[in-house]
Amino acid sequence: MRKISVFNHVTVDGFFAGPNGEIDWFKVIKKDDEWDKYTHEAAKSSSSTLMFGHTTYEMMKSFWPTPEAIKIDPIMAEVMDNNQKIVFSKTLASVREGPNWKNIRILNEIRREDILKLKEKEDITIIGSGTIVQQLANLDLIDEYNLAVVPIILGVGKPLFKDVKKMNLKLLEARTFKNGIVLLNYRPV
């Protein structure tokens, strides 16, 4: 059996996005070579299928295949392009591949048995996509949480674990970076 992981930036108050999905607060993350190295190595060494909800998918698609993204972060842009991608969407019938943007599948429904079947063959990493995290958590499908706690409080926003059932966790690792990010790595117990 492979592994389903979550990777998300979260605020100190537990939001993965502002009340209207804003991620402009990401800009408080200061340049930090060690953090860049960590995220790049984690991305490059991972052949994980990336899993998104529709909203996060559209955000990713509007940024990563662009010349701007490839200039700012070529390593990540390549990973985002090459890795397999699954989008959950009730409404999306098909997705268009394009330059620097391929390997996309759509799933119209979240069914436990389908996801378990995927998990037999591929490691999966969910990025952003709060509603997907919540649904998979409640189906006991998530094996690991990687939370990059950004040093900011928003006060209002979209909680990453909204209405998730009560869950005890085991801390696997906590790692601190100079830019103030604390990476918390948990698995459910």
Add this chain to the structure above:
Amino acid sequence: MRKISVFNHVTVDGFFAGPNGEIDWFKVIKKDDEWDKYTHEAAKSSSSTLMFGHTTYEMMKSFWPTPEAIKIDPIMAEVMDNNQKIVFSKTLASVREGPNWKNIRILNEIRREDILKLKEKEDITIIGSGTIVQQLANLDLIDEYNLAVVPIILGVGKPLFKDVKKMNLKLLEARTFKNGIVLLNYRPV
């Protein structure tokens, strides 16, 4: 100028209490000598005035002066008894001291100038008391946050930073304990 600090246990999803104020999830915190040593030394070495909202105050008062509490945790019971205590309450007119429970003051209103005056003379630590944390944070009165992140997700509960204004933080320290608690120490910037 002295310092106003917050010390709180929070869940990974940012709650300091369950939806009805429950703190029964504290029981997932496993016995850990290093954690006990840390909390006891922090408490003993601190001559901080403890500051509470009415709800937290009543909880503290119903536990710490009892023979049970003194048996379970004599060091903390003594600190809770001896240290100065301030209760914010609109309705409480007076408080009764009693065996193992003294040094209590009431403030009926949260006024910035009064709190700044207190801060000239005494270090203050707010424990629990989400609504007090929120009001003082929005008055720019909090100098430091100490958050003991307990390895549990509740999904629903009382957010510690409910409707607090957006605030950038500086990470001063992150410390990991064997029981899975990660102590995050921030100051607003």
